[in-house]
Amino acid sequence: xxxxxxxxPGLVKPSETLSLTCTVSxxxxxxxxxxxxxxxxxxxxxxxxxxxxxxxxNTNYNPSLKSRVTISVDTSKNQFSLNLTSVTAADTAxxxxxxxxxxxxxxxxxxxxxxxxxxxSS
Amino acid sequence: xxxxxxxxxxxxxxxxxxxITCSGDALPKEYGYWYQQKPGQAPVLLIYKDRERPSxxxxxxxxxSSGTTVTLTISGVQAEDEADYYCQSADITRTYPVxxxxxxxxxxx
Numbered sequence: 001x002x003x004x005x006x007x008x009p010g011l012v013k014p015s016e017t018l019s020l021t022c023t024v025s026x027x028x029x030x031x032x033x034x035x036x037x038x039x040x041x042x043x044x045x046x047x048x049x050x051x052x053x054x055x056x057x058n059t060n061y062n063p064s065l066k067s068r069v070t071i072s073v074d075t076s077k078n079q080f081s082l083n084l085t086s087v088t089a090a091d092t093a094x095x096x097x098x099x100x101x102x103x104x105x106x107x108x109x110x111x112x113x114x115x116x117x118x119x120x121s122s
Numbered sequence: 123x124x125x126x127x128x129x130x131x132x133x134x135x136x137x138x139x140x141x142i143t144c145s146g147d148a149l150p151k152e153y154g155y156w157y158q159q160k161p162g163q164a165p166v167l168l169i170y171k172d173r174e175r176p177s178x179x180x181x182x183x184x185x186x187s188s189g190t191t192v193t194l195t196i197s198g199v200q201a202e203d204e205a206d207y208y209c210q211s212a213d214i215t216r217t218y219p220v221x222x223x224x225x226x227x228x229x230x231x
Binding site: 037039046047048049052060062063064096101103104105106107108109110112113114115 | 151153157164165167170176208210211212214216218221222224
């Protein structure tokens with residue numbers, strides 16, 4: 001059974017960089033069929049897509065966050081990571097990693113991590 | 123940016139049928155997807171490619187598509203179905219290959 005687990009600091013100071021890692025177990029991140037993504041959810045609000053990466057390193061980012069986001073992959077560790085720079089309180093959210101499929105022009109997420117709450121505060 | 127529109131809330135009595143709609147201009151050409159999210163939990167994929175159900179999802183959950191609207195139907199609603207439901211798709215230009223609707227809170231009366 002595929003499992004994803006987010007890890008990283010739960011508290012980040014304003015203007016600093018938020019860094020999270022997602023560890024995949026029960027399956028290979030190097031699968032040619034799937035992609036790997038990050039989604040976030042501010043407290044009490046809806047879901048927001050952050051970005052997607054393929055095991056080759058190809059990425060696709062939400063245009064509204066693109067200038068601040070970097071997603072990378074480490075196939076040797078079966079992990080992928082998120083960096084979000086210059087954070088503000090508006091970046092406070094539960095961050096989810098997930099496995100993604102692609103149909104026509106849309107990705108969709110069939111396995112999700114449990115989520116990691118990141119608070120931006122001094 | 124592209125938007126998917128859902129009703130903020132839907133209420134239904136146990137055993138009845140709940141229908142949650144999601145509207146977007148690109149839906150005639152892009153698939154719709156549905157997720158269920160219970161408090162404190164990660165979303166769960168309920169429906170993919172408009173109407174397909176992943177293994178392990180009860181048959182009472184079904185999806186359909188007509189024009190610019192996709193619909194999630196929950197037949198014989200149970201108390202455990204009370205949750206937030208999100209639709210998801212992409213914009214026609216694929217500038218936004220992932221767009222989520224605002225979510226619908228399903229209340230089981």
